[in-house]
Amino acid sequence: MDRYFFRVEHELLRSEAFKTLGGSAIKVYLVLGLHSDFGTGWSFPSIRTIATRAGLSRQTVLSALDELAAAGLVAIQREQGKPNAYRLLQPTPPRPTPSRRKPDRPSGPISFEEPPATGPDSLDQNRSSGQxxxxxxxxxxxxxxxxxxxxxxxxxxxxxxxxxxxxxxxxxxxxxxxxxxxxxxxxxxxxxxxxxxxxxxxxxxxxxxxxxxxxxxxxxxxxxxxxxxxxxxxxxxxxxxxxxxxxxxxxxxxxxxxxxxxQAQIRAQARRAERRQAESKADEEAAAIAMVLERLGPAELENLVSQALASLPAPLVRRNPTLSNPFVRARVYELAGGEPLE
Amino acid sequence: MTTAAPAPVQADWLKELLFDRGYLARIKGEAIKVYLVIVQACGGRPDRSVRLSLAQIQQRTRLSCPTVIESLQRLERLGLVVSTTREPGRAKTYYVPNPPAA
Known part of the structure; x- marks a missing residue:
């Protein structure tokens, strides 16, 4: 049961199907995941149960089931005289996203040889006169x-x-x-x-x-x-x-x-250089991380992610059960140094 | 023979929230997509905040901007999401509390 619900979060959300599916279909998918048998992966909830759990009408549930079946996320087995059986299928893996490299900037330092177009007026205005x-x-x-x-x-x-x-x-x-x-x-x-x-x-x-x-x-x-x-x-x-x-x-x-x-040009140049340096460093780190991740198996990767998340310090609010107001909890979280995730 | 108890998965709190507390039935279909995206951005853990722009939510849910805004308002009314910053022109920060049982 957990397996499927766990998969909803990690694979359905990353799949292309999540974007195209309607909200009702997502809700039905979650309910089916909740009812799935741990061993076989099949679930047998009635339409009424799904509708009650998801807060949808029967007709909406039927439409959502058709939508899920059409998207290849659910296999439906209908037999006369037996309850319908549903099995969640592996969502299509996400398409590899193309690397979003920014267009190359000029690599060399900015030349100050050429006078800027917005420069001050030339001191030359009446060249013809003079001794x-x-x-x-x-x-x-x-x-x-x-x-x-x-x-x-x-x-x-x-x-x-x-x-x-x-x-x-x-x-x-x-x-x-x-x-x-x-x-x-x-x-x-x-x-x-x-x-x-x-x-x-x-x-x-x-x-x-x-x-x-x-x-x-x-x-x-x-x-x-x-x-x-x-x-x-x-x-x-x-x-x-x-x-x-x-x-x-x-x-x-x-x-x-x-x-x-x-001075403005020099500052801009310095900023660009810093940004380039940071980007190259981030690229190197990302490449190194990607290389390590490629060598890890999916189970090992999952385990490492769970360990990393578990090792994060618990926010202050989790140790303070008296804070029941979510607004107060949010404020306390920020004051406790809980930086928002990017 | 004793078997080790399975480690609690990070979705346990979400399962309890959506099904045991009945929030799934109270959330509109579009809102559940928005909520799942925010939860995913928080690393699947409650009591965290994440900075997300409307465009990012739109891109991940493929919902229209008014729908995303309406869904966020619904989630805020239910106490599932708290927007903690209101700087115009900047992406909001959303805090995902684990709301107490009603």
Whole structure:
């Protein structure tokens, strides 16, 4: 008797028939399982008994029996003058579910080389205007300006630990790190001389100030030039470096928004990497478990499942019979640390 | 010759609940499918809770959404299932108590 009722839970629920059968047929199946003879597997309940147990009408029971017979779950033996005999049959094993692997994500790290489409506006807006000394710099305002690679390893590169992730500032030869620092990828001396500063003064300024301060002034100059507001480029740059000009608010705002985007990209990349790692670990564990389970026989597997369930700690509510209200029991269960099963 | 008593199966409490206490006759046909799915998700043991979405129940019972909702309401009224979370947009957590004998 128990055998069949036990099977209802474990095999009928997993079978495809459970989804297609109506609720009345399930109820009749349960009643037949309850009445099944332990030795032979046959059951002989009358229609009235089934109807009473299941809370259905006689006609509904008859329809449900036909449904179960059609689904191949019950064998019915009808003989004149004898009670009907029913035998529960093994439900069809569930179809193997296809593995639900998510589509592969790009495996490599996200490249920050390409500027995002939603990036801040380029500092280049009025490229045509400007002095002759700034003409060479106009190449940096091109869309491909960030593709310019340093001609050599310059000594103006920051001495501190260079951050691994940086994003180019469109229209300039500089890069912005996630920490908000400016990274220079070209020879600053050459850049300053291209702006019209004498090489001797450029050398002197670079010796006095660090690369980031020079880059800030140059960014200001690029912006002012793009706005057509720079009358004396070399003079502005020289005074700006000597006085230690900070970034113009307009430039600082654009850099800040750029920096936030970069940080968001880095965080997303880290999250994706963590997720990939967790998924691969879970896949490995699942494969190992599946391999072990494949080697186990059904009886051994059943026994192990029963042992595992029995070894779980009994919830607090089971030790407290005074809690008769199911709502209170649910609350106590949660407070006792009973995490819901997923 | 003594034979070892068979180990109690995990469905004993369910059998007692459905037949001895007469809950099977009080549950509608669709509701018994929903209830069995929740019990199965709880590992076949009472006094546990499980987080299940309507879509998951629908997929396992092949019932319509209104039918699943109605069945859950019936089960809650009977005290067979207690939904403990009501966060909109998130799957509910259902606690399966072993209700005391009426």
């Amino acid at each position: 002759k000394s700034l003409e060479l710099l106009s190449q940096f305002f091109d869309a491909s300006g960030h593709d310019l690679r340093p001609k050599q390893e310059t000594r103006t590169k920051p001495k501190h630990n260079a951050p691994t992730a940086s994003v180019p500032i469109p229209g300039t030869p500089f890069q912005l790190t996630a920490e908000g620092r400016l990274q220079v990828t070209v020879d600053l001396k050459e850049l300053l001389t291209d702006q019209g500063l004498p090489p001797r003064i450029a050398q002197k300024l670079l010796a006095q100030k660090d690369a980031e301060a020079v880059a800030k002034v140059l960014l200001n100059a690029f912006y002012l030039k793009s706005q057509g507001k720079l009358q004396n480029g070399p003079g502005y740059i020289r005074v700006g470096i000597e006085q230690g000009y900070d970034l113009l608010p307009q430039v600082a705002d654009r850099l800040e928004s750029r920096r936030r985007e970069l």
